[in-house]
Amino acid sequence: MNTKPRKHLVGLTLLAVGIAIGWGLAQWNPAASSAAGSTHAPAAAASPERKVLYWYDPMVPTQKFDQPGKSPFMDMALVPKYADEGGGGAGLSVSPQAIQSLGLRTAVVEQRAVASSIDVVGTVLLNERDVSIVQARSAGFVERVYARAPGDVIAAGSPLVDLLLPEWLAAQREFLAVTALKDAALSAAARQRLLLLGMPETLVARVESTGEPQGRYTVQAPLGGLLAELMVRQGMTVSAGMSLARINGLGSVWVEAAVPEAQSGPLQPGQTAEVRLAAFAAEVLKGRVVSLLPEANPQTRTVRVRLELANPGLRLKAGMSGQVRLLGAEQTALLLPSEAVIRTGKRALVYVVDAPGRFHPVEVQVGAEIGDLLVVQRGLAAGQQVVASAQFLIDSEASLKGLMPQELAAAEPALRPGASPAAFTVLGVIEDISTTEMTLAHEPVPALKWPAMTMGFKLADPKLATGLKRRQTVRFSFTQQGDDYLITAVEGVSR
Known part of the structure; x- marks a missing residue:
């Protein structure tokens, strides 16, 4: 009989019995039981409660609430933001x-x-400070108009018109008669009368030297430049003080540029500038700011800046355009x-x-x-x-x-669920109005740290615009909704 299989069977039986005994001892041993319990304790214990920083609407995540509830912006529940999720100051x-x-x-x-600089587009204009108006100093008649026309460039002293002035003629004859009396006091008084009538010193001296009255007077250009207007024609009757011509000097010109309102703050009169005109693209002209006009354009939100440039050779002509660079101090x-x-x-x-x-x-x-x-x-x-x-x-x-x-x-303070956003009330003047929007120039809003400014608001109800008009002073209340500011109430104010 083969005993080898029997030995294997006995060995397996003893091994199974040993395993069973070991398992039983492990279950009975208090230390082993405690160790096993501690091994499973973390899995069985409840996880610590997560700290909620605030609640928010995922569609408007920038608005925070200190309690759970329904979102005032969307038909949905608020979502908690936990401390272990980052955000609110975490990266x-x-x-x-x-x-x-x-x-x-x-x-x-x-x-x-x-060196701060601002690049804008500029236009050449005539220098309106260099203007001369030629007028008749006495009533008379136009005998001759010289070959002049508006738009001509004339030199200083160029003849414009010949006038026959009867009042001057009578006064000169009286002066000559008084002079013949050889009375120095009377002669001086008569001569002074001629000057008070508007006669130039040169004309009075010619009457004295020739002894002949000069009833015909040639009106000359007091300065050289552009003959902008010529208001007389031959044969006309003129009265004292009537304008005959308008002359604009060309020794210097203006360049006006529109600077965005946001960049106009640092600009000062006397500031230097560089101008590059299309007609002289390779040449940089030097100028200076002579004035900042006191009104901004409400449509383009720009401020007009006026430069003055010398015009040697009369090359610069009104209407030319080019690039203007306003140069600031280095900082x-x-x-x-x-x-x-x-x-x-x-x-x-x-x-x-x-x-x-x-x-x-x-x-x-x-x-x-x-x-x-x-x-x-x-x-x-x-x-x-x-x-x-x-x-x-x-x-x-x-x-x-x-x-x-x-x-x-x-x-930004946290809001309670269902609470309305804070409302602000302020005075303003209506600049523009429609059924959906209103543009107002309003007073400062200290709660929002806003200065007085002009801005657009949306209307919560189209009926709010009923009966209102531009330039009307109103008291209005508004709230913030997302990135928009919404007018909820408005009423006219009499000032």
Whole structure:
């Protein structure tokens, strides 16, 4: 009989018995039982409660609420924002693969000396300060009009018209009669009378030297320039004080340019400028700002700036156009690429690089644009890195996560669900009005830190525009809804 299979069977049986005994001891041993219980405790214990920072509407993530409830903007429940999700001051993480696929570029905020300048289009105009009006000093008749026409360029002293002046003729004869009496006092008084009648000193001297009255008088141009108007013709009767001609000097010309209102603040009279006219493209003309006109254009939101240029050789002609560069003083400023700034209408944002793949938004105040760079007045420091491309995609992701600049998040109070946005009441003058919108020049709004300005508002109800008209003073109340400001009530005010 073969005993080998039997030995195998016995061995397997003993092994099974040993395993069973070991399992039983493990179940009975208190230490082992405690260890097993501790091993399963984390899985059985409830996870700690997550901290809620605020609630928000995913469609309007910038508005925060301190309690759950229904969104006042959309027909949906508010969503909690947890502390372990980031946002509200935390940065935004972007994977290296996403950065590469987006083609994300960064730029460094630089501090350097720049000479601010503004490039605008200008038009050459006649210098309206260099104008002479020629008038008749006594009643008479036009005997001759010299070959002149409006638009002619004439020299100083050029004859314009010959006038026959009977009143001057009678006064000169009286003067000659008094002079014949050899009475110095009477002669001086008669001579003074001729001057008071408007006779030039040269004409009176000619009457004295010739002893003959000079009833015919030739009117001459007092200065050289453009004969803008000639208001007399041969045979006309003229009265004392009647305008005969208008002459505009050409020794200097004006160049007027329309500067955007946002860039007009630093401009000052006396500031230097460079002008490049299309007619003389290779030549740079030097000029200076003589005045800033006191009214802005309400349609284009520009301010008119007037320059004065010398006009040697009378080359510059009214109506010419060209490029004007207004030069400012050199100053030190922080600069960043214009493409790095996101303008939302209410604020300007940039995304600062905290570490490779991590960014956070910062609100900035920007100034003048110099080429493809912007002057940063507040919000950044020299040496910081900012996102220069693909920042709109990052901004969209940040908005979905409720990520906002820290100072703005702290400044915006949380609303209770169902509560209406705060309303502000202020006086204003209607500049433009329709059934859906109203443009008002309103007083300051201290609660929003707004200065007095002109801006557009939407109307909550078209009936609010009933009975109102332009230039009317009104008291109106408005609220903010998203990026829009909505007028909820308006009434006329008598002043």
